[in-house]
Every structure is written in structure tokens, then in C-alpha cells.
Amino acid sequence: MSISVIGNGNVAFSLIPALIKANYTIDFLVGRNLEHLQPLASQYDISFTNDYNLIESEIVIITVSDNAIETVSSHLTAKSNKLVLHTAGSVSLDILTKNHSSCGVLYPLQTFSKTRPIDIGTVPLCIEGSGKTELAIIQNLAQNLSSSVTQISSSERLSIHTAAVFVSNFTNLMYTYGAKIMEDTGLDFNILRPLIQETAQKVMQLSPAEAQTGPALRNDTNTLMLHNKQLNEAFTKKYNTLTAWIQEFYNK
């Protein structure tokens, strides 16, 4: 099946090589700004255009930012019965059904950045289709890209996306605080890295609740007090809030 990809953001950067690896033909990389499309298109020798009317692929994958999906989808003509997909975690399928009878979602549950290419083969793909036929096509596409494919409704996908914010964005905030405390003390963040890695690695086998340790869980008041003394006021507040949340969760 022939595919066009709209957008040249972080998702497109990892999705395009995955599609090529799975032997799909990419007709066009599409976007407003040709200059921005050029690097990715050249890298994989793909045609690129800013003219939505040229798109006649069987599948069109919209990878633009959440807020732009609706506008972009309205630019696509429905004449050729294209299957139109978006790749966003928190955008309902309804956004596409307005303009396209044949549509769906291919949401790769991962954090993407242009500096770190992601192997889609191990990324969980959450799929949704406007009908049985569409779902079958999307399932086939997804299974050619990744070993982990799950059918997920728009509402479930929104829940997954909020859970993802906790385990990724908010987790990274905790790393940021750790880095700031090290910096403020004139110490190298580097020596925290093995701990960060092992903390993540632990929950690959255990549940997070089984993996929880530390002074908050033990209600080790002496250590909690020492940490409070050591931190500046802004961090003390955050430390105590997070400690209270742990104790609330475990009914300490």
C-alpha cells in the first residue's frame, strides 16, 4: 500500500525509516514549508510537496502537532477514499470523522526526539479505526511496524496519554530537580545516572508499588528531617509534598 506522511516533526523522523524498513512506498512527505521538509525527504529519497491536492496515497498519516490535526485533515480531499490516520495520544478520532469516512489512529506510545532515533519495532502502537475494514488495514500496517499492537479507544488513549505524562514528563521533572540539587552543591549529575537507569530497570520486572523504597515509605522521620534541613525552601516544599503523596498512597 502507498503512504503519504504529513509533518516532519519528531514522530515523522522515526516513523518514516520504520515504514521504509517495512517495505512501504512513501509517495510524499507533505508540509507547509518545503525548506523544513527537505532534510528528512532527502535523507530517505522521498518526494516532498506543500500541495495537499497531489496526495493520492491509499493511507495518509498526519503526524503534525495536536492542535493542527483538524485543520490539516480538512485540507485533504476525500475523493479517493483515502484512509486518514493521526498519531496523537490525546486527540479523539472524532476530529477526523468530521472530514473523512475512512479514518483511524496509529499512536506510538513513546517519547520521540530528533536527536535520538527510536526503533518503532519495540514501540507499543495503540490503534483505532472508524470501522472494521479500516481497523483491519491499520492493524496490518501496525503489525508490520511493531511487535506490540493494541486496539485502544479514543477515551482509553487519552487515559494512556495522561499516564504517559506522569511516567515520562513528570519523571523527567524529578530528574531535573535531582540535577539542580547536584548543581547547587557543585557536584556532577553524572553520578546519579546509574541510579536513574536502575530505578527504571527495576519496574521492567516489578510493579512500581513493589519497587517503592526510601525514607517517605519507611516514614523514617530522622532522614526526612535531615533532608529538609539540607534543601533550600523551594525544594523543601516540593520534597514534603511528594513525601506526603507517597505516604498517602501507602496509607502511612
Add this chain to the structure above:
Amino acid sequence: MSISVIGNGNVAFSLIPALIKANYTIDFLVGRNLEHLQPLASQYDISFTNDYNLIESEIVIITVSDNAIETVSSHLTAKSNKLVLHTAGSVSLDILTKNHSSCGVLYPLQTFSKTRPIDIGTVPLCIEGSGKTELAIIQNLAQNLSSSVTQISSSERLSIHTAAVFVSNFTNLMYTYGAKIMEDTGLDFNILRPLIQETAQKVMQLSPAEAQTGPALRNDTNTLMLHNKQLNEAFTKKYNTLTAWIQEFYNK
């Protein structure tokens, strides 16, 4: 040099095989409860005792819980000029200098659990000594165990330990919340695991500030609103607090 280890907790479980691998002789595994010592001692064919007076090793490593270190160290007679070390992140060296002229700290900066043996060889060891001679001995010991050894004062170590609470205990709380949201939606936590791993992996190269992404950072009010609607009241509060913290950090 001959070594005795006091305590049979999580640190001892990873430290003892590391000492043996580095060709140290372990005279005794020491603790109050012989039954509790037996499994670890048998596994490595080490003598074990509950009689502190039998300890005549050149180095004694106290691996008991923070609150018990002072009491345990007071049980050790100083007659044989033993070098007494503890392995705790938030306990000052002063606790040992009260009873021992020759003492120090060997703090392995990692999360230990009996179910996951840790290779000490890659664990950052933070060392401190009561004097130059002691520090030289501890440095030698540490370098035989790990490729990452740093001299750290008691005050710096306490800062590192608070930073460690953020990147490990509080990070794991974020995983717990992710798991709870998935459970509440009837979804499998498993599909979040690759994201958790990549989020940690990202900051092995980037700084956490460089790695930050998400709706809070972008101040994507539409997505923030959708997440608020999807979460229950308890989680909404936490979500909004953490979002505000990200926006505070990046001056959004």
C-alpha cells in the same frame, strides 16, 4: 586486607559478592539474628556470628539501617585500630568518630534490593575518611570494587542523598501513578514500560532540562484541559501541581 560486614540487608547482599570478586577475605558476617544471617553467609561460605567481640578484621563495614549505625558502632571495641566504615547516604561521619578514631564512609549510590543483585563495578562509590591514611585505604578498597569512586564530604553526601530521593523514590511514585491510571482504565501497565525505559535512557546523554517535553512545557492548554477532564479529582490536583512546577522551572 581482612573485612567483616555487619548487617544482612540489601546493601550487604550486593556488597559481599563484590568483595569476594575483588579477592577480599571476609572474616565474619555479623548481626543480631543468626537465623537471618545464615542464608547470605551460606551462599558465600562465610563465617557468621552475633558476637561483636569476635571481630578482629582490619576493616569493618556497617551496612545496617541508618538509625542503627550509631548503636552498632558503639558495640565495636576500638582496641585493634579497626577501620570502621558505614555505607549510608544521609548519616554523617561524626556518628562514627564518637567511638572510632579510624573511620570513614563507603556509600554506594544505587537502589538495592534482594531480588535484583547489583553489579557494584558500575555503581558510583562516594567515599570519606577521618584522616589521610584512612582515606587512602578506603580509596584503594573502593577502586577495587568500582570504576566510579568520588571523594565526598558528609554534607555533600546528604545533598546527593536528597537528589537521589528525587530521581529514584519520587520518580518511582510517578511510575506508581501511571500504573494506577492504567489500572483504573482497565489497561495493561506493560505498554508504558518502553516509555519509562526511554525516558531514563534519554538523560544518559542529555541533561534532564534538555530532555523535557510535554504539554506542561509547551503550555498546551488544550491538552492540559483534556487531561484534567479525564483524571479523577485526586489525580487532577497532582497533575496540576506537577504541571505548575514544570512551568515554574521553565518560567512559562
